Amino acid sequence: MKKLILTAMAVATFGFMSAQEEGIRFGAKAGLNIASITGDDTDDLDSRTSLHIGAVAEIPISEKFAFQPELLYSAQGAKQDIGGDDLVLALDYLNLxxxxxxxxxxxxxxxxxxxxxxxxxxxxxxxxxxxDAEGVNDIDFGLNFGLGYQLDMGLFFDGRYNLGLSNINDEGDSDNQNGVIQFSVGYKF
Known part of the structure; x- marks a missing residue:
């Protein structure tokens, strides 16, 4: 099921790009994640510092507007200090x-x-x-807000916050969401 959904999303997002419209730019990006988990019983959790890496495409709509689908590997989760050692919940996602x-x-x-x-x-x-961590939902939904700066040569910088909207718990009564601050650097060809 997961593979079918992923394939459908990728085809829907990137399939129309084969029209070879002028101005579409493809690229890659990578950067730092500062990930956390919010919601029920998260007072003792600290952020997990990790990374993200992936591909981007920018499709101009007008002089001021563009659509940018991305496909990113993103290491998320949280950590907790247990007697001087870090207990890490490592949640790795393929984000779109x-x-x-x-x-x-x-x-x-x-x-x-x-x-x-x-x-x-x-x-x-x-x-x-x-x-292996048990009871984590296979699919996570979020909403991103951010800023970016792109140089004429194709080098770009982004800062973004991903606000988790769905409960990451598949079991139990706890309601928890992902929250991720991302700083990226990338290049569009």
């Missing part, structure tokens, strides 16, 4: 952000859009040991 961009000045953009994430793995790590 669908960003609307508005250029307010030359190279400078405001960005917003929905995101769907597909869980790749969920682990609990402590002192070098790792076990």
């Amino acid at each position: 952000p669908l960003m609307a961009k508005y250029y307010v000045a030359e190279g400078f953009s405001l960005q917003a859009g929905p995101q769907v994430g597909f869980l790749l793995s969920s682990k609990v790590k402590l002192d070098g040991d790792s076990v």
Whole structure:
């Protein structure tokens, strides 16, 4: 089921790009994640510092507006101090952000859009040991807000916040969401 949804989303998002419209730019990006989990019983949790990496496409709609679908591997989760050791909940996703961009000045953009994430793995790590985490939803929905700056040569910088909208727990009564601050650098060809 997960593969079918992922395939359908990728085809829907990137399939229309084969028209070879002038102005469409493809690229890659990578950067820092500062991930957290919010909601019930999260007072003792700290953010997990990790990374994201993936592909982007920018499709101009007008002089000021563009659509930017992305496909990103994103390491998320949280950590907790247990007697001086970090207990880490490592949630790794394949995220598909669908960003609307508005250029307010030359190279400078405001960005917003929905995101769907597909869980790749969920682990609990402590002192070098790792076990599978149980009860994590396979799909995560969020809403992204951000800023970006792009140089004429194709180099770009983004800052973004992903507000989790769906409960990441598949079991129990707890209601928890992902929250991720992302800083990216990338290049569009």
